[in-house]
Amino acid sequence: MPGTETKHTVRDVNVRMMRGGSGPPLLFLHGANGLPVWLPFFDLLSKHFEVFVPEHPGFGTSDNPRWLRNIGDLAMYYLDFIDGFGSQPIHLVGQSLGGWAAAEVAVRNCSRLKSLTLLGPAGIRIKGLPSGDNFIWDQEESIRNLYHNQAIADQVLGMPISDEQADIMLTNRFATAKLGWEPRWYNPSLERWLHRISVPTLIVWGKDDKLFPSAYAARWGELIPGSRVEIIPECGHVPAVEKPDITAKEIVRLYAGTR
Amino acid sequence: MQFTFFHLMPYRPLDMVERHKHRAGWVVLPNTLYDPVKGAEEYQSYIDQLVYAEKLGFDVIAVNEHHQTAYGLMPAPNLIAANLIARTTKAKIAIIGRALPLVNNPMNIAEEFAMLDNLSKGRIITGFVRGIGNEYHATGINPFYSHERYHEAHDLIVQAWTKPGPFSFEGEHYNFRYVNLWPRPYQSPHPPIWIPSMGSSETVKWAAAPERKYPFLVTFSSRELVARYLNVYRDQAKAYGYEASPDQLGWASPVYVADTDERARKEAKEGVETLFNDFLAVPFQMLLPPGYMSLESMKNTMRMRKALGARKRLTFEELAESGTVVVGSPKTVRDQLSRLRDETRAHKLITMLQFGTLPDDLTRRNMEMFASEVMPHLKN
Numbered sequence: 001m002p003g004t005e006t007k008h009t010v011r012d013v014n015v016r017m018m019r020g021g022s023g024p025p026l027l028f029l030h031g032a033n034g035l036p037v038w039l040p041f042f043d044l045l046s047k048h049f050e051v052f053v054p055e056h057p058g059f060g061t062s063d064n065p066r067w068l069r070n071i072g073d074l075a076m077y078y079l080d081f082i083d084g085f086g087s088q089p090i091h092l093v094g095q096s097l098g099g100w101a102a103a104e105v106a107v108r109n110c111s112r113l114k115s116l117t118l119l120g121p122a123g124i125r126i127k128g129l130p131s132g133d134n135f136i137w138d139q140e141e142s143i144r145n146l147y148h149n150q151a152i153a154d155q156v157l158g159m160p161i162s163d164e165q166a167d168i169m170l171t172n173r174f175a176t177a178k179l180g181w182e183p184r185w186y187n188p189s190l191e192r193w194l195h196r197i198s199v200p201t202l203i204v205w206g207k208d209d210k211l212f213p214s215a216y217a218a219r220w221g222e223l224i225p226g227s228r229v230e231i232i233p234e235c236g237h238v239p240a241v242e243k244p245d246i247t248a249k250e251i252v253r254l255y256a257g258t259r
Numbered sequence: 260m261q262f263t264f265f266h267l268m269p270y271r272p273l274d275m276v277e278r279h280k281h282r283a284g285w286v287v288l289p290n291t292l293y294d295p296v297k298g299a300e301e302y303q304s305y306i307d308q309l310v311y312a313e314k315l316g317f318d319v320i321a322v323n324e325h326h327q328t329a330y331g332l333m334p335a336p337n338l339i340a341a342n343l344i345a346r347t348t349k350a351k352i353a354i355i356g357r358a359l360p361l362v363n364n365p366m367n368i369a370e371e372f373a374m375l376d377n378l379s380k381g382r383i384i385t386g387f388v389r390g391i392g393n394e395y396h397a398t399g400i401n402p403f404y405s406h407e408r409y410h411e412a413h414d415l416i417v418q419a420w421t422k423p424g425p426f427s428f429e430g431e432h433y434n435f436r437y438v439n440l441w442p443r444p445y446q447s448p449h450p451p452i453w454i455p456s457m458g459s460s461e462t463v464k465w466a467a468a469p470e471r472k473y474p475f476l477v478t479f480s481s482r483e484l485v486a487r488y489l490n491v492y493r494d495q496a497k498a499y500g501y502e503a504s505p506d507q508l509g510w511a512s513p514v515y516v517a518d519t520d521e522r523a524r525k526e527a528k529e530g531v532e533t534l535f536n537d538f539l540a541v542p543f544q545m546l547l548p549p550g551y552m553s554l555e556s557m558k559n560t561m562r563m564r565k566a567l568g569a570r571k572r573l574t575f576e577e578l579a580e581s582g583t584v585v586v587g588s589p590k591t592v593r594d595q596l597s598r599l600r601d602e603t604r605a606h607k608l609i610t611m612l613q614f615g616t617l618p619d620d621l622t623r624r625n626m627e628m629f630a631s632e633v634m635p636h637l638k639n
Contacts, residue, residue: 136287136396136544166565167558170549174403174557177549181401 003038003046008054010081015062016055021046024114024255026091027082028053029098031238032134032180034060034172036165041240044248048255049091054081056098058175060168071123071179071187075104082112089114091255095240096120096211097180100187106201107193115254116201118220119239119247120209124194125186126219132211135181148208148236185212194223201227202254204247206235228254260600260637263319263353263609264312264626265511268305268339269538270329271616272297278329283541285328285393292329301332304619308612308626309343313350315630319384321353321609323455326361326390327397330538337371344379352379355453355476355609356386359416360408361398365433368412369419369440376445383446386453387413387473392546403550406461408432420449455511455609458488461553467495467503476609478511479539482582482599485510489603509607510599513584513614516628520587527586528575530617535573538615584614589632597637608637 003020018038026049028042035055045051055062057077067073078101082090091114094102099121106116122131134142144153161169201224205217214231221229230250232243239247273284274292281288309320322339325331333339336354343352352375357368376383389409395402411430415438418428424439444450454466455476466473477488489508496503513534515527543564552560578584585595596608612629613622 135548136282138542138544163562166561170557170561171554174549174554177401178403181395181403181549182399184399 003042003051003053008081010077010084013057013063013065013077015057016060018042018053019051021049021051023047023049024091025049025085025088026051026093026251027078029078029092029094029101030056030059031096031098032172032176034168036168039240039244041244041248044244045251048252056101056175058178059172064171064175069178071100071104074101074179075108078102078105079109085112091115091117091251093117093251094119094121096237097122097176099123100185100190103190103194103197104187106197106199107190110196110198113199115258116197116199117204117251117254118201119204120206120212120237121203121220122180122185122212123187124191124216124219124223125183125188126216129213129215131185131213134211135177145210146237147242148206148234149242152242191223194220195225197224197227200254200258202250203227203229204239204250205229205231206237206239206242207231207233208235209237211237260639261318261506261509261607262316262634262637263321263607264309264315264317265321265323265353265355265609265611266305266309266613267323267325267331267611268301268333269534269615270298270301270332271618272301273329273537275533275537278537283393283545284330284538285391285541285545286396288327288329290327298332305613306339306342306346308619308622309339310346311623312626313347315626316634317350317630319351319353320347321355321384323355323386323388324357324390326394328393328538337375340375340383341378344375344382347382349382351382351384353384353453354386355384355455356388358388358390358394359412360405361390361394361400362412365412365415366419366435366438366440369416372416372450373420373440373442373444376450377442379445381445381450383444383450384453385450386455387416388455389551391541392548392551393541395548395551396545401550402548404432405551406553410465417449417452420444453509456488458484458491459552459556460491461556463488463492463495467492467499467507469499469501472496472501472503472507474507474509474607476509476511476607478609480510480583482595485512485582485599486602489605493604505604505606508603508605509609510603510605511609511611512582513586513611514592514596514629514633515584515586515612515614515617515625516589516592516633517624518588518628520591523587523591524575524579526621527584527617530613530615530621531575531578531584531586532573532615534615535578540570589628592629592633593636596633600637 003018008017058064099118100123147153203220205214217229235243322336324336326334419440425437428435453474456462475492477485493503517523612625
């Protein structure tokens with residue numbers, strides 16, 4: 001069942017949002033490529049949760065407030081956003097850039113979170129294990145390097161791109177550079193504060209992630225007390241797209257543990 | 260006209276087969292392809308050419324800044340300028356330019372230019388640029404903040420040159436409790452600032468503002484685009500309520516003169532084609548990182564690019580045809596340059612008389628012929 005598209009306003013910022021399903025609220029924070037469509041992965045989650053998928057400020061057709069200048073600003077925005085759920089705790093899930101934002105939210109305030117899931121998150125740096133240089137890759141490389149299964153890449157590359165979609169991709173690329181260009185894909189302070197995350201946490205990584213090597217997963221596991229690490233074989237940087245069943249199942253398993 | 264002899268200092272001994280095993284002649288081109296023994300000879304030849312240009316009567320000799328590339332061997336152009344100061348007496352020395360956003364302390368740029376201005380007793384011309392997109396990959400500086408950093412660094416440098424110190428500077432990217440330049444620049448109020456540009460409308464608007472009136476130099480563009488961009492500048496000046504003086508307008512172009520058209524074209528071909536295809540060309544993702552251009556300009560550029568299709572090697576013939584390079588007999592070159600001068604009323608001509616792999620002997624003959632057969636006819 002496809003999600004419904006709405007607008008959502010937090011303070012004076014208006015963003016595009018998709019939502020669907022019923023159950024406890026789950027907030028999904030998307031990655032650098034933005035929020036093109038309601039994914040099969042969201043359908044799987046919506047059997048257990050009410051899923052909220054906002055498009056970050058600065059991305060796509062959401063507002064682009066001038067004050068949003070770094071990942072910390074995005075995290076503070078989502079703390080305001082989460083306040084909107086009232087006293088109901090939420091399950092927070094973030095992919096890549098969105099995983100980084102989710103971790104930045106969690107180190108600031110965990111009291112409104114029921115669980116945290118990070119899917120191939122950016123945010124920390126291990127010396128000697130650099131991220132792939134997605135800003136230098138051409139369009140085809142960028143897509144191929146996201147997936148283990150090149151049939152998915154072929155399918156994406158085969159789709160025509162309208163001018164409107166091209167503009168949105170460019171907007172997302174600008175927003176991504178703003179947040180992730182320098183220092184490249186990490187906040188030097190973040191890893192010092194990950195011990196403050198006190199909710200059940202799941203770290204999911206594609207074994208064949210060409211953007212952030214899967215060796216990062218173990219480091220995240222060490223830094224977040226009591227967290228569980230799942231490495232998915234034959235999977236690239238986007239487990240939610242490439243292995244939606246396993247990824248959703250792991251999130252539901254984490255949820256079951258919190259009840 | 261005012262004539263500038265400009266040098267990029269390319270690394271000519273580059274192995275072009277190896278070069279094309281990499282996505283660009285920039286940033287990712289392994290520096291094992293640079294041979295210091297050959298490179299040192301290149302520096303010597305090029306500095307000799309710049310010094311020779313003064314003897315031949317050029318008004319200005321000029322260098323610029325590029326990083327991690329065989330395209331230009333001057334990551335620190337002020338070092339070359341210092342050398343030129345010691346070896347020349349009357350030519351102006353232009354550093355066009357330094358890439359302001361790429362540094363974390365623009366005070367260093369203000370200080371170095373002020374030192375050069377003192378050392379040369381006021382012969383320095385400065386240029387303020389943002390660097391090519393590639394250089395945001397080379398330095399790690401976030402291109403999203405390129406424009407902001409440029410404007411802030413510009414304000415800081417000009418204030419450091421003109422406002423009595425110490426004072427404090429409070430910016431978004433640059434903050435200094437003490438701005439107090441020792442030495443102050445030799446020229447008053449400060450050395451000239453030229454703005455080389457590919458013609459972005461944002462830059463025109465900013466450079467032409469009455470409080471700046473910075474000379475605007477269109478680089479690497481066809482005859483048609485040079486004329487169009489200089490007209491945009493002139494119109495912008497009118498919109499600000501003044502008439503742009505010819506001194507505010509200029510363009511930069513590779514130029515090659517020989518006794519006949521045929522000979523000139525034959526001798527210039529390889530240098531021109533290597534300049535554009537082997538040294539300068541880079542993939543789109545490197546040339547225009549996100550934020551280097553405004554989002555609106557970038558959207559338009561992407562659409563034009565989609566319409567143009569795949570990039571191919573530029574040929575000498577099409578570059579000559581469009582007037583991006585000016586090549587021919589003295590008469591041909593005089594005619595082409597004077598036509599564009601008359602059309603644009605631009606007073607500044609930035610010549611690149613060495614380009615790509617063009618060897619020393621041809622470069623010198625080109626310089627001599629340009630100085631004797633072309634320059635006098637265009638002087639006034």
